[in-house]
Amino acid sequence: MVTTIPDTLRAFFLPLVSHLRERGWQVDGMxxxxxxxxxxVQAFDRVWDVEWSRNPLDPKNLIAAPAQIRHALSQEQYDLVNVSTPVAAFVTRYALNNLRKQEKVKVIYTAQGFHFYKGGSLYKNAIFLGLEKIAGPWTDYLVVVNREDESAAKRYGLISPERVRYIPGTGLNLDRFNPSAISEAEIVGVRQELGLGSENPLFLSVAEFIPRKRPGDILKAFAKLGRPQVHLALAGNGLIFEEMQQLASELGIQKQVHFLGLRRDIPVLMCASVATLIASSQEGLPNCVMESLCMEIPVIGTDIRGTRDLLENGNGLLVKLGDINGIASAMTWILDHPDEAKQMGKRGRENMINYDVPHILKLYEALYAETALLLI
Structure with a gap:
């Protein structure tokens, strides 16, 4: 399994690694x-370091990394290589193309969200679509996590349509994200930490502080809400964390907004909230939305791929990207319709069964078995 940085493997693929190793597979990571x-290091049988940059246009990616990838294959004679994330996916497929042609290895590309998408920059879309078209012939199977990407892969002919597989994510732990597993004492504890009383509804955002997550839209919408008893918590860190703290001060809402940094108690925070918010301009299949729905907490999200897949069945409220007033109106609806909002959250958990870890593991195991047959 190959990704650009190890955090991607750790965050998304370790349950699959554990599942396969328990069944006798050797699973290595790069x-x-x-x-x-x-x-x-503890999760994989063996790990391989590789030298590349996260910048997909950095020419250095095609200098040292391909030789390192081919060396790893020569050492271990891998049957299947599952790649993900833009740099790792492109460079690894490039490095292994000749070996694929010789039927010595099969390559699966899990696209956690193409870097070209509806509403994206025309210039960036053209670049990333071009790169995917180049790398498509180097791929045996393409896994997509949302319906927009599935349609795009087939429409642009990135790979033969019968080799495109829709697998919704890498699996969600329904045991961890289960409202029944959270005690009332835990909820009271986190609300006391934030200085909230019973009269203080709480909205929650769980996201990295980076431009494409658009936390500023959430802060501006919250300011428009104009309800001093309502609070907002933002869990996460990132490049624009301090900038957003400054924005909250400029908007005059700093006493109602809690910047929590990285947290390990996301399920508890969700249970303490009336709804979660996601204002992103780009997602593949956002975990925070799935996690919130599993906790039976409704979601207010932008009408983009991935988020749309998860909310279009009445599990939350969709608003147009960048629509500050729309986000504020959705927050108002949640506050003014508490019973309907709770029912919305309950529907969300019912719809998450197809996203849980056991279901996703079965889909991947079937795909790997199908791919392995091509080597016989």
């Missing part, structure tokens, strides 16, 4: 700096 990631 990423930049993976040997320093203890969780990955």
């Amino acid at each position: 990423a930049k700096g993976i040997s320093s990631n203890l969780e990955c």
Whole structure:
């Protein structure tokens, strides 16, 4: 399994790694700096460091990394290579194309969200679509996690349609994200930590502080809400964390907004909230939306791929990208319709069964078995 950085393997693929190893597979991992990631070192049979940049247009990616990838294959004689994330996916497929032609290895590409998408920059879309078209012939199977990407893969002919597989994510732990597993004492504890009383509804955002997550839209919408008793918590860190703190001050809502940083108690925070918010311009299949729905907490999200897949069945409220007033109106609806909002959240958990870890593991295991047959 190959990704650009080890955090992607750790966050998304370790349940699949564990499942396969329990069934007798040898599963190795490759990423930049993976040997320093203890969780990955313990999870895989063997790990391989590789030198590449996260910038997909950096020419250095095609200098050292391909030789390192081919060396790893020559050492271990892998049957299947599952790649993900833009740099790792492109460079690894490039490095292994000749070996694929010789039927010595099969390559599966899991696209966690193409970097070209509806509403994206025309310039960036053209570049990333062009790269995917180049790499398509180097791929045996293409896994997509949302319906927009599935349609795009077939429409642009990135790979033969019969080799495109829709698998919705890498699996969600329904035991961890289960409202029945959260005690009332835990909810009271986190609300006391934030200084909230019973009269203080809480909205929650769980996201990295980076531009494409658009946390500023959430803050501006919250300011428009104009309800001083309502609070907002934002869990996460990132490049624009301090900028968003400054924005909250400029909007005059700093006493109602809690910047929590990285948290390990996301399920509890969700249970303490009336709804979660996601204002992103780009997603593949957002875990925070699935997690919230599993906790029976409704979601207010932008009408983009991935988020749309999860909310279009009445599991939440969709608003147009960048629509500050729309987000504020959705928050108002949640506050003014508490019973309907709770029912919305309950429907969400019912619809998450197709996203849980056991279901996803079966889909991947079937795909790997199908792919392995091509080597016989």
